[in-house]
Amino acid sequence: MSVSSATIGQAPSVDFDRLVFDDVSRYFGRRRALAHVSFESGAGEIVGLLGPNGAGKSTALALAATTLQASSGQVCYGSRSAAQLGSALRGRIGVLAHELQLYPELTARENLEFFGALYGLDRAAERSADALARAGLDARADDPVGGFSRGMRQRVALERALLHDPTLLLLDEPFTGLDEASAEALIERLRSLKAAGRIVLLTTHDFENAEAVVDRVVLLKAGRVAAMDSSTGSLRDRYRHAMRVEAVPGGTA
Amino acid sequence: MTRFARVAWLVMRKDLTVEARSRELLLTTLFFAVSTVLVFAFGFVRDGRAVEDAAAGILWIAIAFAGTLALGRTFERERYHDVLHALLLAPVDRPAIYVGKLLGIVALMTTVELVVVPLVALLFQAGLFRYPLHVAALLGLGTTGFAAVGTLFAAMLVRARSRDVLLPVLLYPVTIPVIIAGVRGTAALLQPEADLAMAGAWIGMLVFFDVVFITLSLWTFEPVMTE
Numbered sequence: 169m170s171v172s173s174a175t176i177g178q179a180p181s182v183d184f185d186r187l188v189f190d191d192v193s194r195y196f197g198r199r200r201a202l203a204h205v206s207f208e209s210g211a212g213e214i215v216g217l218l219g220p221n222g223a224g225k226s227t228a229l230a231l232a233a234t235t236l237q238a239s240s241g242q243v244c245y246g247s248r249s250a251a252q253l254g255s256a257l258r259g260r261i262g263v264l265a266h267e268l269q270l271y272p273e274l275t276a277r278e279n280l281e282f283f284g285a286l287y288g289l290d291r292a293a294e295r296s297a298d299a300l301a302r303a304g305l306d307a308r309a310d311d312p313v314g315g316f317s318r319g320m321r322q323r324v325a326l327e328r329a330l331l332h333d334p335t336l337l338l339l340d341e342p343f344t345g346l347d348e349a350s351a352e353a354l355i356e357r358l359r360s361l362k363a364a365g366r367i368v369l370l371t372t373h374d375f376e377n378a379e380a381v382v383d384r385v386v387l388l389k390a391g392r393v394a395a396m397d398s399s400t401g402s403l404r405d406r407y408r409h410a411m412r413v414e415a416v417p418g419g420t421a
Numbered sequence: 422m423t424r425f426a427r428v429a430w431l432v433m434r435k436d437l438t439v440e441a442r443s444r445e446l447l448l449t450t451l452f453f454a455v456s457t458v459l460v461f462a463f464g465f466v467r468d469g470r471a472v473e474d475a476a477a478g479i480l481w482i483a484i485a486f487a488g489t490l491a492l493g494r495t496f497e498r499e500r501y502h503d504v505l506h507a508l509l510l511a512p513v514d515r516p517a518i519y520v521g522k523l524l525g526i527v528a529l530m531t532t533v534e535l536v537v538v539p540l541v542a543l544l545f546q547a548g549l550f551r552y553p554l555h556v557a558a559l560l561g562l563g564t565t566g567f568a569a570v571g572t573l574f575a576a577m578l579v580r581a582r583s584r585d586v587l588l589p590v591l592l593y594p595v596t597i598p599v600i601i602a603g604v605r606g607t608a609a610l611l612q613p614e615a616d617l618a619m620a621g622a623w624i625g626m627l628v629f630f631d632v633v634f635i636t637l638s639l640w641t642f643e644p645v646m647t648e
Contacts, residue, residue, distance in 0.1 A: 259512030267503035
């Protein structure tokens with residue numbers, strides 16, 4: 169398929185400089201996924217959402233991505249909610265989900281060009297080629313993604329999430345499947361995004377890599393904020409300490 | 422091209438490209454439709470003569486069953502690897518995604534019909550090519566109406582565990598008017614003296630059903646896809 173560089177037209181500008189979770193709760197039926205979660209992430213800041221499985225990290229990312237709606241409380245982009253900003257907001261958010269959201273039958277280039285065209289990007293073909301070069305996949309650009317290793321697909325998916333230069337980047341387990349060199353490249357990339365003033369929210373169980381890149385961590389436990397800290401020192405030790413302490417409603421420990 | 426039409430075109434072209442690479446849906450639906458017609462042919466054709474009026478019903482049963490199979494799988498592709506969420510995150514009118522998926526399904530079902538219609542005409546000695554424009558109108562409108570409802574229901578059920586069972590259970594009661602109109606319109610054309618006025622009336626009914634179903638689907642797709 170040649171998804172060409174034809175464009176749909178640029179999405180209206182929706183600027184914001186911080187992401188705010190204001191007393192957000194989310195229930196699935198009677199099951200509580202998040203309860204009274206409040207935190208803020210500003211431009212040029214990388215915030216890590218950490219917690220055991222089922223703590224509510226992916227739910228928090230889905231709420232920030234607008235694919236879920238809060239049961240109570242609200243998620244704000246700057247001073248406005250997703251409802252106030254409308255569908256154009258989605259054009260300012262980039263998501264790397266745990267499932268990589270790529271069509272295995274399409275090539276890496278076709279995947280990027282398809283999503284580039286959906287986002288209405290000018291020069292989608294050129295941008296896709298640049299993105300594949302950044303991911304070190306230009307030699308495999310015309311191979312179907314289904315034949316790629318997890319790490320290679322992860323790199324393509326990251327480029328897809330960044331293709332439209334989003335203001336808010338949401339990364340769910342971004343280091344999964346990456347070898348050491350690719351993980352280092354991702355850390356460098358995240359640092360450059362931070363320098364460019366992007367808001368980055370990531371979840372991970374990889375403390376070593378997270379430590380190298382996050383400015384602040386929000387520790388979730390059973391859907392509640394167990395601790396928020398920006399102190400230095402071993403992230404693993406801080407995590408273990410926070411998980412031993414009972415979760416504190418409202419956010420801070 | 423408007424932004425809406427452009428998105429629909431992109432989604433349809435992506436679906437057709439994926440299908441051209443995998444041929445998963447085309448081959449399974451074609452095999453299923455041809456098998457259905459052959460089984461009915463063994464039951465309803467005796468000494469080279471088909472039971473009167475059977476051809477129209479068998480044609481539409483084959484189309485409806487094959488269409489249901491295709492509808493179930495088309496959103497399964499989006500669910501696999503969670504690509505549906507990536508589509509829904511794009512800053513586009515979500516009904517444009519629905520239209521793109523609908524056009525992809527209609528294109529697939531049309532391809533199946535290009536094989537099934539001559540097969541039914543041959544095995545049941547049905548005069549499906551005597552009035553090709555009328556038959557094309559009935560098939561085109563009937564397929565669109567059936568796929569319009571089916572695409573919406575397939576999208577609704579994409580997160581349901583029992584989606585394979587629920588899709589036909591929900592789809593057939595709603596699309597019965599379309600299938601009846603298709604069968605009666607086709608039967609009117611297959612009579613020894615074709616009743617063109619009756620076929621025209623059923624074509625009019627199909628236009629009405631298509632307008633209603635597509636309007637309702639465009640209206641409800643956005644809330645249906647919001648969790």
